[in-house]
Amino acid sequence: MVFSIEKMNVNRTISSQIVSIIKDNLLNGSLKPGDKLPTEKELMDQLGVSRTPVREAIKILEAIGVIQIKRGEGMYITNNLSHFTLNPLIFSLIMHSNNMEQLIEFRQHFEVLLMNMIITGKQKNLSGIEEVYQSQLERMKPALSPEELADIDLEFHYAVLEATNNPFVVEIGKTIYEIIKPNMIHFKRASNIERTLSTHKFYLELLRGNADFNSSTVVEHMIKNNEEMVEDYL
Incomplete structure (x- = not known):
């Protein structure tokens, strides 16, 4: 052809x-x-x-x-x-x-939507997210390749998608993450493993109800985290 x-x-x-x-x-x-x-x-x-x-x-x-x-x-x-x-x-x-900057900006607002859906949902089940997070604490090691670390990172976000129990959200979210995945080069710096785990813990604490869910505060936290990702990308 x-x-x-x-x-x-x-x-x-x-x-x-x-x-x-x-x-x-x-x-x-x-x-x-x-x-x-x-x-x-x-x-x-x-x-x-x-x-x-x-x-x-x-x-x-x-x-x-x-x-x-x-x-x-x-x-x-x-x-x-x-x-x-x-x-x-x-x-x-x-x-x-x-346009990685705009894609990351969209992702951070999309993830606020995900958390709000789970928190306000009638049947909140965090077991899948909890299990993935605990697994990440053990598996995310500097010896792994950036690709392997990106795969483990995304497991958490896929678990969050599934916890919304909304097929539309799941399909759109998977598409967003698959597009972002090839550019997750921030894992070339082993120190960023700590940042990733810290962010996932922050998400989980919000979902557990151990911290006040305030959309502006959450977005502010995500913006700071994602600005660092953009800097790594650039």
Whole structure:
């Protein structure tokens, strides 16, 4: 398959434009589940771009389950689309994922919504969140890779999603976290493990009712934490 870009949009990153090309080919039927994609080198040649944005686009597409990489064989559009639907919301989020500051800003307000839903819910069950947090205290060690630490970090946030008992929130939240995941490079600094665990403890204390839930206070705490994440990203 030959891809083409008629005119590069200077207001968007090259990687997001590559993701958009894959999206358009999926939506118009040119690409179907199980189809093999060109190699990195072939994409570079066909699009006239360097290896870096191609790899960034592949990382995003793999993270959200659009493509599957088979060692020794190549890249394929996944056959398992049960958890991935080609809807405008998901692709809109993908297209804006290059703006990390705005994505983190949205995430912090979204997480305030999650906590408020759990606190005011009729059936508050924190057992899943408690279990994950206790596990993180034992498992998050500096010897682990940034990718492994990011996976463990996200387990907590997935548990919070599930505790809302709201399928709409769960699906939107999973999409947000999967888009953020490739950029969770703050774990390259082992000292940030302590910051992550401290933040999770703060969330848990609020959910337990051991601290007053004040949305402005919570957002202020998150802003400080996420500003440090942005600095690490930049």
